[in-house]
Amino acid sequence: MTDTALEAAALGKRFGRLRRSAGWALRDCSFTLPAGRVCAVVGPNGAGKSTLLALAAGLMAPTEGVLAVLGGPAGEARARVGFVAQDKPLYPQLTVAETLRMGGDLNPGRWDARAAEAIVAGGDLDPKARIRSLSGGQRTRVALALALGKRPELLLLDEPMADLDPLARHELMGVLMSQAAQHGTTIVMSSHVVAELEDSCDHLLLIGGGRVRLAGEIDELLETHTRVSTTADTDLTPHTVVESRTTGRQLTALIRPAAPLPADWRTGTPTLEELVLSYLRNPGATTPATAVKSRQESVA
Amino acid sequence: MLEYRIDRHSGVATYVQIVQQTKQALRLGLLEPGDKLPTAREVVEATAINPNTVLKAYRELEREGLVEARRGLGTFVRRGLGAAPADSPLHTELEDWTAKALESGLDRDDVAALFTAVLDKHFSARQPTEQRPSEQPAPTKHSQGEPS
Numbered sequence: 327m328t329d330t331a332l333e334a335a336a337l338g339k340r341f342g343r344l345r346r347s348a349g350w351a352l353r354d355c356s357f358t359l360p361a362g363r364v365c366a367v368v369g370p371n372g373a374g375k376s377t378l379l380a381l382a383a384g385l386m387a388p389t390e391g392v393l394a395v396l397g398g399p400a401g402e403a404r405a406r407v408g409f410v411a412q413d414k415p416l417y418p419q420l421t422v423a424e425t426l427r428m429g430g431d432l433n434p435g436r437w438d439a440r441a442a443e444a445i446v447a448g449g450d451l452d453p454k455a456r457i458r459s460l461s462g463g464q465r466t467r468v469a470l471a472l473a474l475g476k477r478p479e480l481l482l483l484d485e486p487m488a489d490l491d492p493l494a495r496h497e498l499m500g501v502l503m504s505q506a507a508q509h510g511t512t513i514v515m516s517s518h519v520v521a522e523l524e525d526s527c528d529h530l531l532l533i534g535g536g537r538v539r540l541a542g543e544i545d546e547l548l549e550t551h552t553r554v555s556t557t558a559d560t561d562l563t564p565h566t567v568v569e570s571r572t573t574g575r576q577l578t579a580l581i582r583p584a585a586p587l588p589a590d591w592r593t594g595t596p597t598l599e600e601l602v603l604s605y606l607r608n609p610g611a612t613t614p615a616t617a618v619k620s621r622q623e624s625v626a
Numbered sequence: 627m628l629e630y631r632i633d634r635h636s637g638v639a640t641y642v643q644i645v646q647q648t649k650q651a652l653r654l655g656l657l658e659p660g661d662k663l664p665t666a667r668e669v670v671e672a673t674a675i676n677p678n679t680v681l682k683a684y685r686e687l688e689r690e691g692l693v694e695a696r697r698g699l700g701t702f703v704r705r706g707l708g709a710a711p712a713d714s715p716l717h718t719e720l721e722d723w724t725a726k727a728l729e730s731g732l733d734r735d736d737v738a739a740l741f742t743a744v745l746d747k748h749f750s751a752r753q754p755t756e757q758r759p760s761e762q763p764a765p766t767k768h769s770q771g772e773p774s
Contacts, residue, residue: 364676496674503670507677525632525640525675 328397331480331512332359332382336391339377350536351377357541364506366523367516368602369533375516376412379482383409396480408478412485414469418458422451422468429472442475448497462489483515499526520599532602539605539613548595554579556591568611569604580604582614627664632673640675644683652707663701
């Protein structure tokens with residue numbers, strides 16, 4: 327096992343070489359994800375989340391830059407990586423039981439039949455039911471069973487919870503967390519619903535406009551940002567302002583304090599969702615140094 | 627076995643909720659020295675929270691000397707907390723007193739206000755010998771008041 331699950335350096339992916347405009351789905355992405363983390367990949371639609379996950383899964387090659395997966399080139403570690411794409415690709419003509427048997431045949435030496443069967447059983451699925459007869463949420467369950475049965479070191483999930491009901495969502499998130507606790511599996515999951523990931527993830531990768539806007543441990547990111555409210559004529563320098571708004575005589579802002587704050591400012595810790603939304607609403611806000619720092623540390 | 631209930635909207639950090647609920651169980655005698663806490667895996671399977679959050683809470687409890695981690699076996703209670711288990715005389719007296727308060731027409735808020743006032747009078751300052759940073763649900767940053 328390596329201690330770095332993902333490491334991107336100046337990673338970029340362009341679709342449609344001939345079109346001159348807006349072909350870059352990802353550009354100039356650099357970040358490090360240590361092994362054993364549960365990482366949320368968050369960003370608006372079309373931000374490049376799915377592209378990043380597909381690159382990590384080794385399903386496509388980057389146009390520029392490098393993405394190392396479990397210490398080697400993406401694609402070489404495929405046996406140790408599980409990937410569930412957004413559309414949950416499965417063979418519609420197979421039954422649930424046949425799909426799991428296929429998982430066993432395709433992953434010799436790694437397959438954990440009991441774990442996979444337990445996940446399917448949690449959904450009361452008939453093993454003889456054909457995949458094509460299943461609902462979207464049931465298909466998600468089978469796809470997750472297939473990915474977890476492989477006992478991957480790195481699990482890449484693209485919008486895994488989108489079509490699950492709240493009960494199944496909670497149960498399967500519990501299964502994922504238990505996998506992480508038991509085997510130290512690194513889990514990377516994308517979503518645009520931040521609140522859904524807040525309690526389960528300890529690492530954040532915020533992508534906007536094809537670039538990494540924020541990357542790091544969630545606790546650290548929340549600690550280094552502060553919500554403040556004060557009078558409208560306040561000068562916020564020397565702090566880094568992510569977002570500020572003036573309503574009447576009041577100024578509210580999300581800042582990265584550069585010095586202790588005056589006692590008469592009212593302050594609070596932002597929630598993860600507030601933090602993410604502030605960055606997404608303000609594409610010009612600078613990316614904090616924490617992401618850069620962790621990148622340097624990993625190089626050293 | 628202790629079961630944690632995580633309230634996502636309480637504003638209290640998740641690991642602090644686990645610390646508080648464990649201490650509550652220790653105070654009420656639901657957990658006794660020698661008892662085993664649920665494993666991180668059991669907690670996250672039931673609550674879907676991040677495993678590191680559970681480990682952080684257990685480390686905090688360990689730092690306070692309340693539990694100890696035994697390698698490969700799990701986390702065990704080292705000592706109880708307070709002297710007010712559910713069947714103590716103090717508990718009975720409080721029950722009697724609450725019944726009296728109810729009889730004299732006080733509602734829940736009245737009782738809570740009265741109780742808090744008396745608590746504040748007798749426990750005005752935190753004993754400096756007992757450091758319990760985790761018992762303050764809000765980090766010090768919050769002391770300046772929440773912006774609304």
